[in-house]
Amino acid sequence: MNTGAPLLSVDNVSMHFGGLKAVDGVSLTVAAQQVVGLIGPNGSGKSTLINVISRIYDPTGGTVKLDDKEIAGVAVHEIAALGITRTFQNVRLFPTMTVRDNLRMGTTSATRAGFVTSGLALPAARREEKAVDQQVEDVAVLLGLEAQLDRVAGDLPYGLQKLTELGRALISNPKLILLDEPVAGMNSSEKQALVAALRRVRAARPVAFLLVEHDMAFVMSLTEYLYVLNFGKLIAQGSPEHVRADPGVIEAYLGVGHAES
Ligand SMILES: Nc1ncnc2c1ncn2[C@@H]1O[C@H](COP(=O)(O)OP(=O)(O)OP(=O)(O)O)[C@@H](O)[C@H]1O
Numbered sequence: 001m002n003t004g005a006p007l008l009s010v011d012n013v014s015m016h017f018g019g020l021k022a023v024d025g026v027s028l029t030v031a032a033q034q035v036v037g038l039i040g041p042n043g044s045g046k047s048t049l050i051n052v053i054s055r056i057y058d059p060t061g062g063t064v065k066l067d068d069k070e071i072a073g074v075a076v077h078e079i080a081a082l083g084i085t086r087t088f089q090n091v092r093l094f095p096t097m098t099v100r101d102n103l104r105m106g107t108t109s110a111t112r113a114g115f116v117t118s119g120l121a122l123p124a125a126r127r128e129e130k131a132v133d134q135q136v137e138d139v140a141v142l143l144g145l146e147a148q149l150d151r152v153a154g155d156l157p158y159g160l161q162k163l164t165e166l167g168r169a170l171i172s173n174p175k176l177i178l179l180d181e182p183v184a185g186m187n188s189s190e191k192q193a194l195v196a197a198l199r200r201v202r203a204a205r206p207v208a209f210l211l212v213e214h215d216m217a218f219v220m221s222l223t224e225y226l227y228v229l230n231f232g233k234l235i236a237q238g239s240p241e242h243v244r245a246d247p248g249v250i251e252a253y254l255g256v257g258h259a260e261s
Contacts, residue, residue, distance in 0.1 A: 014062055022232050023045040037211055037223035038227050046229055058072070080172050087169050136149070162186065176210065
Protein backbone atom coordinates (compact mmCIF):
# COMPACT_ATOMS: atom_id res chain seq x y z
CA MET A 1 0.00 0.00 0.00
CA ASN A 2 2.89 2.40 0.70
CA THR A 3 3.49 3.70 -2.81
CA GLY A 4 5.01 7.12 -3.45
CA ALA A 5 5.98 9.64 -0.78
CA PRO A 6 4.13 9.07 2.46
CA LEU A 7 1.59 11.59 3.63
CA LEU A 8 2.92 11.41 7.19
CA SER A 9 6.47 10.50 7.96
CA VAL A 10 7.63 10.07 11.55
CA ASP A 11 11.38 9.57 11.63
CA ASN A 12 13.31 8.41 14.72
CA VAL A 13 11.04 10.41 17.06
CA SER A 14 11.68 10.40 20.79
CA MET A 15 9.78 12.06 23.61
CA HIS A 16 11.41 11.92 26.99
CA PHE A 17 9.87 13.19 30.22
CA GLY A 18 12.87 13.60 32.50
CA GLY A 19 14.44 10.15 32.58
CA LEU A 20 11.33 8.41 31.20
CA LYS A 21 11.56 7.50 27.51
CA ALA A 22 7.83 7.58 26.69
CA VAL A 23 8.64 7.38 22.96
CA ASP A 24 12.09 6.16 22.00
CA GLY A 25 13.31 6.41 18.39
CA VAL A 26 10.05 5.55 16.63
CA SER A 27 9.68 5.72 12.83
CA LEU A 28 6.44 5.16 10.96
CA THR A 29 4.61 6.32 7.86
CA VAL A 30 1.01 6.81 6.81
CA ALA A 31 0.20 6.98 3.09
CA ALA A 32 -2.54 9.18 1.68
CA GLN A 33 -5.98 7.69 2.43
CA GLN A 34 -4.47 4.78 4.38
CA VAL A 35 -5.90 3.60 7.71
CA VAL A 36 -3.06 2.77 10.06
CA GLY A 37 -3.35 1.46 13.61
CA LEU A 38 -1.01 2.14 16.50
CA ILE A 39 -1.36 -0.45 19.25
CA GLY A 40 0.52 -1.54 22.35
CA PRO A 41 0.02 -2.24 26.04
CA ASN A 42 -0.91 0.52 28.51
CA GLY A 43 1.79 3.14 28.91
CA SER A 44 3.66 2.08 25.74
CA GLY A 45 3.73 5.64 24.35
CA LYS A 46 0.82 5.69 21.89
CA SER A 47 -0.91 8.85 23.13
CA THR A 48 2.43 10.58 23.57
CA LEU A 49 3.26 9.92 19.91
CA ILE A 50 -0.18 11.22 18.83
CA ASN A 51 0.49 14.33 20.95
CA VAL A 52 3.83 14.83 19.19
CA ILE A 53 2.25 14.46 15.73
CA SER A 54 -0.51 16.93 16.65
CA ARG A 55 2.14 19.37 17.99
CA ILE A 56 0.96 19.29 21.61
CA TYR A 57 4.51 18.19 22.43
CA ASP A 58 7.77 19.22 20.84
CA PRO A 59 9.66 15.94 20.45
CA THR A 60 12.96 15.48 22.27
CA GLY A 61 14.39 14.17 19.00
CA GLY A 62 13.54 13.15 15.45
CA THR A 63 11.35 14.68 12.77
CA VAL A 64 7.69 14.60 11.74
CA LYS A 65 6.84 15.50 8.15
CA LEU A 66 3.52 16.02 6.43
CA ASP A 67 3.75 15.90 2.63
CA ASP A 68 7.53 15.91 3.00
CA LYS A 69 7.55 19.19 5.00
CA GLU A 70 8.73 19.26 8.59
CA ILE A 71 6.03 20.35 11.00
CA ALA A 72 8.46 21.37 13.77
CA GLY A 73 7.75 25.01 14.55
CA VAL A 74 4.08 24.81 13.53
CA ALA A 75 1.94 26.02 16.45
CA VAL A 76 -0.65 23.60 17.81
CA HIS A 77 -3.51 25.87 16.66
CA GLU A 78 -2.09 25.95 13.12
CA ILE A 79 -1.91 22.22 12.62
CA ALA A 80 -5.51 21.83 11.36
CA ALA A 81 -4.87 24.39 8.62
CA LEU A 82 -1.91 22.23 7.54
CA GLY A 83 -4.17 19.19 7.27
CA ILE A 84 -3.92 17.27 10.55
CA THR A 85 -6.87 17.07 12.95
CA ARG A 86 -7.62 14.75 15.85
CA THR A 87 -10.07 13.42 18.36
CA PHE A 88 -9.31 12.87 22.04
CA GLN A 89 -9.49 9.91 24.40
CA ASN A 90 -12.12 11.75 26.45
CA VAL A 91 -14.73 13.74 24.54
CA ARG A 92 -13.71 17.38 24.30
CA LEU A 93 -16.77 19.18 22.94
CA PHE A 94 -18.29 22.47 24.07
CA PRO A 95 -21.11 20.81 26.03
CA THR A 96 -23.46 23.81 26.20
CA MET A 97 -23.18 24.55 22.47
CA THR A 98 -25.22 22.88 19.74
CA VAL A 99 -23.82 20.13 17.56
CA ARG A 100 -23.89 22.61 14.66
CA ASP A 101 -21.75 25.14 16.52
CA ASN A 102 -19.37 22.43 17.72
CA LEU A 103 -18.90 21.34 14.11
CA ARG A 104 -18.28 24.97 13.10
CA MET A 105 -15.49 25.12 15.67
CA GLY A 106 -13.57 22.65 13.51
CA THR A 107 -13.28 25.06 10.62
CA THR A 108 -9.76 26.41 10.27
CA SER A 109 -8.89 29.84 11.60
CA ALA A 110 -9.01 31.48 8.16
CA THR A 111 -12.62 30.36 7.68
CA ARG A 112 -13.55 31.24 11.25
CA ALA A 113 -12.25 34.77 10.75
CA GLY A 114 -14.72 35.01 7.87
CA PHE A 115 -17.46 33.73 10.14
CA VAL A 116 -16.72 36.44 12.73
CA THR A 117 -16.45 39.30 10.24
CA SER A 118 -19.73 38.22 8.65
CA GLY A 119 -21.29 40.51 11.28
CA LEU A 120 -20.18 43.29 8.93
CA ALA A 121 -22.35 41.68 6.23
CA LEU A 122 -19.58 41.81 3.63
CA PRO A 123 -20.58 39.74 0.59
CA ALA A 124 -17.36 37.68 0.71
CA ALA A 125 -17.93 36.93 4.40
CA ARG A 126 -21.56 35.96 3.72
CA ARG A 127 -20.46 33.63 0.94
CA GLU A 128 -17.89 32.10 3.24
CA GLU A 129 -20.44 31.62 5.99
CA LYS A 130 -22.75 29.87 3.53
CA ALA A 131 -19.87 27.61 2.54
CA VAL A 132 -19.29 26.73 6.20
CA ASP A 133 -23.03 26.02 6.63
CA GLN A 134 -22.82 23.68 3.66
CA GLN A 135 -19.73 21.93 5.06
CA VAL A 136 -21.54 21.42 8.37
CA GLU A 137 -24.59 19.97 6.59
CA ASP A 138 -22.45 17.68 4.44
CA VAL A 139 -20.49 16.30 7.39
CA ALA A 140 -23.69 15.86 9.43
CA VAL A 141 -25.29 13.85 6.60
CA LEU A 142 -22.14 11.73 6.19
CA LEU A 143 -22.09 10.90 9.90
CA GLY A 144 -25.84 10.54 10.34
CA LEU A 145 -25.98 13.60 12.61
CA GLU A 146 -28.40 15.74 10.61
CA ALA A 147 -31.25 15.25 13.10
CA GLN A 148 -28.95 16.28 15.97
CA LEU A 149 -27.59 19.56 14.57
CA ASP A 150 -29.67 21.83 16.80
CA ARG A 151 -29.35 19.73 19.94
CA VAL A 152 -27.02 20.77 22.74
CA ALA A 153 -23.93 18.55 22.50
CA GLY A 154 -23.78 17.78 26.22
CA ASP A 155 -27.32 16.32 26.10
CA LEU A 156 -26.43 13.70 23.48
CA PRO A 157 -25.70 10.05 24.23
CA TYR A 158 -21.98 9.27 24.37
CA GLY A 159 -21.81 7.63 20.92
CA LEU A 160 -23.32 10.70 19.24
CA GLN A 161 -20.92 12.97 21.12
CA LYS A 162 -18.02 10.92 19.79
CA LEU A 163 -19.47 11.18 16.25
CA THR A 164 -19.76 14.95 16.72
CA GLU A 165 -16.10 15.05 17.68
CA LEU A 166 -15.26 13.09 14.54
CA GLY A 167 -17.36 15.58 12.56
CA ARG A 168 -15.44 18.48 14.05
CA ALA A 169 -12.20 16.79 12.98
CA LEU A 170 -13.56 16.26 9.45
CA ILE A 171 -15.01 19.68 8.78
CA SER A 172 -11.76 21.32 7.61
CA ASN A 173 -11.18 18.55 5.02
CA PRO A 174 -7.98 17.31 6.66
CA LYS A 175 -5.50 14.97 4.99
CA LEU A 176 -4.97 13.04 8.22
CA ILE A 177 -7.15 12.45 11.27
CA LEU A 178 -5.58 11.14 14.47
CA LEU A 179 -8.06 9.08 16.50
CA ASP A 180 -7.02 8.49 20.13
CA GLU A 181 -8.99 5.49 21.44
CA PRO A 182 -12.17 6.31 19.49
CA VAL A 183 -14.27 3.44 20.90
CA ALA A 184 -13.15 3.63 24.54
CA GLY A 185 -16.26 3.66 26.73
CA MET A 186 -18.65 2.78 23.88
CA ASN A 187 -21.18 -0.02 23.96
CA SER A 188 -21.29 -2.47 21.07
CA SER A 189 -24.00 -0.71 19.07
CA GLU A 190 -22.13 2.60 19.41
CA LYS A 191 -18.96 0.85 18.19
CA GLN A 192 -20.82 -0.57 15.19
CA ALA A 193 -22.20 2.88 14.38
CA LEU A 194 -18.70 4.36 14.48
CA VAL A 195 -17.26 1.63 12.26
CA ALA A 196 -20.07 2.24 9.75
CA ALA A 197 -19.51 6.01 9.91
CA LEU A 198 -15.76 5.64 9.36
CA ARG A 199 -16.40 3.37 6.37
CA ARG A 200 -18.71 6.01 4.86
CA VAL A 201 -16.10 8.70 5.49
CA ARG A 202 -13.43 6.63 3.76
CA ALA A 203 -15.65 6.08 0.75
CA ALA A 204 -16.53 9.78 0.49
CA ARG A 205 -13.41 11.69 1.51
CA PRO A 206 -9.69 11.47 0.63
CA VAL A 207 -8.55 11.27 4.24
CA ALA A 208 -6.07 9.03 6.05
CA PHE A 209 -6.40 7.87 9.67
CA LEU A 210 -3.85 7.01 12.32
CA LEU A 211 -5.76 5.37 15.14
CA VAL A 212 -4.75 4.34 18.62
CA GLU A 213 -7.05 1.70 20.06
CA HIS A 214 -7.10 -1.17 22.53
CA ASP A 215 -10.21 -2.79 21.06
CA MET A 216 -8.64 -5.39 18.74
CA ALA A 217 -11.85 -6.28 16.90
CA PHE A 218 -12.25 -2.59 16.00
CA VAL A 219 -8.59 -2.27 14.97
CA MET A 220 -8.66 -5.44 12.88
CA SER A 221 -11.88 -4.47 11.12
CA LEU A 222 -10.63 -1.07 9.95
CA THR A 223 -6.86 -0.91 9.60
CA GLU A 224 -4.66 -1.91 6.67
CA TYR A 225 -1.36 -1.66 8.51
CA LEU A 226 -0.37 -1.78 12.17
CA TYR A 227 2.53 -0.52 14.24
CA VAL A 228 3.08 -1.96 17.71
CA LEU A 229 4.75 -0.04 20.53
CA ASN A 230 6.09 -1.43 23.80
CA PHE A 231 7.93 0.68 26.38
CA GLY A 232 8.21 3.51 23.84
CA LYS A 233 9.83 1.40 21.12
CA LEU A 234 8.42 -0.04 17.92
CA ILE A 235 8.42 -3.84 18.31
CA ALA A 236 6.47 -4.92 15.22
CA GLN A 237 4.70 -3.67 12.13
CA GLY A 238 2.76 -5.16 9.24
CA SER A 239 -0.69 -6.30 8.23
CA PRO A 240 -3.14 -7.01 11.09
CA GLU A 241 -2.84 -10.76 10.37
CA HIS A 242 0.97 -10.62 10.45
CA VAL A 243 1.09 -8.58 13.67
CA ARG A 244 -1.46 -10.77 15.43
CA ALA A 245 0.80 -13.80 14.92
CA ASP A 246 4.07 -12.04 15.89
CA PRO A 247 5.60 -13.77 18.96
CA GLY A 248 7.09 -10.47 20.23
CA VAL A 249 3.65 -8.84 20.15
CA ILE A 250 1.99 -11.77 21.89
CA GLU A 251 4.72 -11.67 24.54
CA ALA A 252 4.29 -7.89 25.06
CA TYR A 253 0.57 -8.31 25.67
CA LEU A 254 0.89 -11.55 27.68
CA GLY A 255 3.69 -9.96 29.72
CA VAL A 256 1.21 -7.34 30.87
CA GLY A 257 -1.32 -10.06 31.66
CA HIS A 258 1.25 -12.06 33.64
CA ALA A 259 2.33 -9.01 35.59
CA GLU A 260 -1.28 -8.41 36.57
CA SER A 261 -2.10 -12.00 37.50
N1 LIG B 1 3.12 14.64 30.35
C1 LIG B 1 3.76 13.57 30.84
N2 LIG B 1 4.69 13.71 31.82
C2 LIG B 1 5.33 12.64 32.31
N3 LIG B 1 5.14 11.38 31.90
C3 LIG B 1 4.22 11.18 30.94
C4 LIG B 1 3.49 12.25 30.36
N4 LIG B 1 2.64 11.74 29.43
C5 LIG B 1 2.83 10.40 29.43
N5 LIG B 1 3.77 10.07 30.33
C6 LIG B 1 4.28 8.73 30.59
O1 LIG B 1 4.76 8.23 29.35
C7 LIG B 1 4.47 6.84 29.22
C8 LIG B 1 3.64 6.60 27.97
O2 LIG B 1 2.34 7.13 28.19
P1 LIG B 1 1.23 7.19 27.06
O3 LIG B 1 0.02 7.84 27.66
O4 LIG B 1 1.80 7.77 25.83
O5 LIG B 1 0.97 5.65 26.82
P2 LIG B 1 -0.23 4.93 26.04
O6 LIG B 1 0.41 3.84 25.24
O7 LIG B 1 -1.04 5.93 25.31
O8 LIG B 1 -1.06 4.31 27.24
P3 LIG B 1 -2.64 3.97 27.38
O9 LIG B 1 -2.91 2.88 26.42
O10 LIG B 1 -2.75 3.52 28.80
O11 LIG B 1 -3.39 5.24 27.07
C9 LIG B 1 3.76 6.42 30.50
O12 LIG B 1 4.72 5.88 31.37
C10 LIG B 1 3.20 7.73 31.03
O13 LIG B 1 3.08 7.70 32.43
